[in-house]
Amino acid sequence: xxxxxxxxxxxxxxxxxxxxxxxxxxxxxxxxxxxxxxxxxxxxxxxxxxxxxxxxxxxxxxxxxxxxxxxxxxxxxxxxxxxxxxxxxxxxxxxxxxxxxxxxxxxxxxxxxxxxxxxxxxxxxxxxxxxxxxxxxxxxxxxxxxxxxxxxxxxxxxxxxxxxxxxxxxxxxxxxxxxxxxxxxxxxxxxxxxxxxxxxxxx
Numbered sequence: 186x187x188x189x190x191x192x193x194x195x196x197x198x199x200x201x202x203x204x205x206x207x208x209x210x211x212x213x214x215x216x217x218x219x220x221x222x223x224x225x226x227x228x229x230x231x232x233x234x235x236x237x238x239x240x241x242x243x244x245x246x247x248x249x250x251x252x253x254x255x256x257x258x259x260x261x262x263x264x265x266x267x268x269x270x271x272x273x274x275x276x277x278x279x280x281x282x283x284x285x286x287x288x289x290x291x292x293x294x295x296x297x298x299x300x301x302x303x304x305x306x307x308x309x310x311x312x313x314x315x316x317x318x319x320x321x322x323x324x325x326x327x328x329x330x331x332x333x334x335x336x337x338x339x340x341x342x343x344x345x346x347x348x349x350x351x352x353x354x355x356x357x358x359x360x361x362x363x364x365x366x367x368x369x370x371x372x373x374x375x376x377x378x379x380x381x382x383x384x385x386x387x388x
Contacts, residue, residue, distance in 0.1 A: 188283070197260075198247075199385060208247055208250070209245050212245040212348050212349070213245070215348075215349055216285070219281050219351060220237050220240060223237060224237075225236070228356065230354050230357040230358035230361070231357055236357075237381060239379070239384060240380065240383060241382075241383075241384065242375040242379065242380055242381060243323075243348075243377045243378050243379060243380075243381060245348050245378075246348065246378050248286070249286070249346070249347040249348055249376060249378035249379075250344055250346040250347070250348060250379075251284040251285070251286060251344070251346075251347075252284065252342060252343075252345075253282040253283060253284040253342065253343055253345040254281055254282070254283045254284070254341055254342055255280055255281070255282055255283075255338050255341050255342065255343055256281050256283070257279065257280040258278045258279060258280050258281065258294075261277050261278045261279070261330065262277070263275055263277045263299055264276060264277070264278075266296070266364045266365070266367065267364070267365045268328060268362040268363055268364050268365060269353075269355045269361070269362070269363045269365060270355075270360070270361065270362040270363070272362045274298065274364060275299040275300060276296040276297065276298055276299060276300070276301070276312070276364075277297050277299060278294050278295075278296055279295050279296055279297045279311055279341050280294070280295055281293070281294055281295070282294075282295060282313070282343070282345055284341070284345055286374065288386065289374070290342065291369050291372055291374070293313060293315055293345075293372070294313075294369050294370055295311045295312065295313045295333055296311065296312045296313070296314075297310075297311055297312070298310070298312060307338065309335040309336055310332065310333075310334065310335075311332075311333035311334070311335060312330065312332070312333070312364070313330065313331040313332075313333055313355075313370075314328055314329075314330050314349075314364055314366035314367070314378075315328060315329060315330075315331070315366050315369070315370045315371070315372060316328040316329075316366045316368060316370065316371045316372065317371075317372040317374060317375055317376040318372070318373070318374060318375040318376075319375045319376060319377055321382075322375075323331070323375075323377060323381055323382060324350075324352075324376075324379070324381055324382050325352045325353070325356040325380075325382045325383065326382070327355060327356065327363070327366075328351060328353070328365070328366040328370075329350040329351060329352055329353070329379060329380060330347070330350065330351055330352075330353060330364075331346075331347070331349055331350050331351075331379075332349075347376050347378040347379050348378045348379055349379060350376070350378065350379025350380060351370060351379060351380045352380050352382075352383060356382070356383050356385050362377065366381070
């Protein structure tokens with residue numbers, strides 16, 4: 186009986202480590218692509234490997250990859266979302282993600298850009314800007330973003346991964362019209378996951 190229990194424990198530990206390994210690898214692959222996209226986009230504020238070397242991330246953490254339930258916002262009205270440049274951009278609230286962290290319930294609104302949604306390549310693109318208590322204390326003070334694809338929402342649920350939270354371009358340079366996260370998306374907790382504040386130190 187003890188041998189069976191030991192085998193089960195060993196197998197469970199191996200399965201856990203394998204799952205953690207796969208998770209870490211998927212986040213690393215996401216970050217590698219994220220950095221490469223800067224070099225591929227001539228409008229991007231970071232132009233070379235030296236500038237990219239100062240981009241830092243919190244350690245990948247499965248705690249901040251949460252299962253969220255989704256509720257679509259009925260009869261949502263378009264509105265102008267302010268940006269850091271003063272320009273406003275047309276959005277509509279698409280719905281809400283509801284989730285729990287450390288036993289407490291939270292929710293975040295997700296939006297759709299009215300100009301982008303007419304383009305076939307952005308038809309399923311949703312935008313989730315948010316602020317949390319790491320802002321200006323580890324992460325960019327103006328908040329961070331997560332990109333969502335409608336197709337990832339299945340049967341009213343989706344994995345909401347804060348490890349994929351990234352900085353707006355305004356975190357690196359002036360001259361960009363980065364949306365300011367609406368007050369309804371200000372979380373009263375720290376999310377030490379995703380991209381850190383852009384700094385001068387590589388370490």
